[in-house]
Amino acid sequence: MLVSAADDRQHLGELADRFGPAVRGFLARRLSNPADVEDxxxxxxxxxxxxDDLKGISNVEGYILQVAANLLKNRYRTTSRTLTVVPFGLGPVAHQEAEAASPERILMDKEALAGLLRALAELPERTRAILILNRLDGLKAHQIASRLDISVSLVSKExxxxxxxxxxLDL
Incomplete structure (x- = not known):
């Protein structure tokens, strides 16, 4: 079946309308510069x-978010000195070279880190372990489930x- 270019453009427009906010949210949580998010x-x-075949993608949302993640990785690799990645749970953090960091900024970062560590200590042990395996070790839900011998559903809930x-929390 031949698909016209107009059909492809219309389908792409529908995908952009449907998944654009999710993509921007995904990127906004990882970047501090709104212009980078939009780009x-x-x-x-x-x-x-x-x-070539947009309609042939079985998991469109997953595919789109994977494209976004790959672009983020590529952008970070090429501009790691100027691009600010936002750590999970800490909110936007200004990018500064270590030599140029002000004493106030260092103190604020230390306080934020201490608050995050206190918050982690308040979490139940399994929840904390799952969060650390996911966010720090980069494991996916199925890998965490396998490692902890629990269901993927439970990993997602935790x-x-x-x-x-x-x-x-006010971090």
Whole structure:
């Protein structure tokens, strides 16, 4: 079946309308500069427009977010000195070279880190372990489930629990 270019553009537009906010949110949680968020969001859909068979993608949302993650990794690799990645749970952090960090900034960062460590200590042991395996070790839910001998569903629930708890804190 031949698909016209107009159909492809319309489908791409629908995907951008449907998943654009999720892509921008995904990137905004990892970048501090709104211009970088917009640039990478647009690049996600530019890359998607180059895909030969958009309708043939079985998990469109997963595919789109993977494209965004890959672009973020590539951008970070090429501009690691100027691009600011936002650590999980700490909110936007200004990018500064270590030599140029002010004493106030260092104190604020130390206090934020101490607050995060206190918050982690308040989490139940399994929830804390899952959060650390995911955020620090970079393991996916199925890998954590296998390592801790629990279900993937339970891993997801514990991650949501940890994220909700951390959002309630004033870090």
């Amino acid at each position: 990478l969001s647009q690049e996600v859909f530019v890359r998607l427009s180059r895909h 991650m949501m629990r940890a994220a909700a708890f951390l959002r309630t």
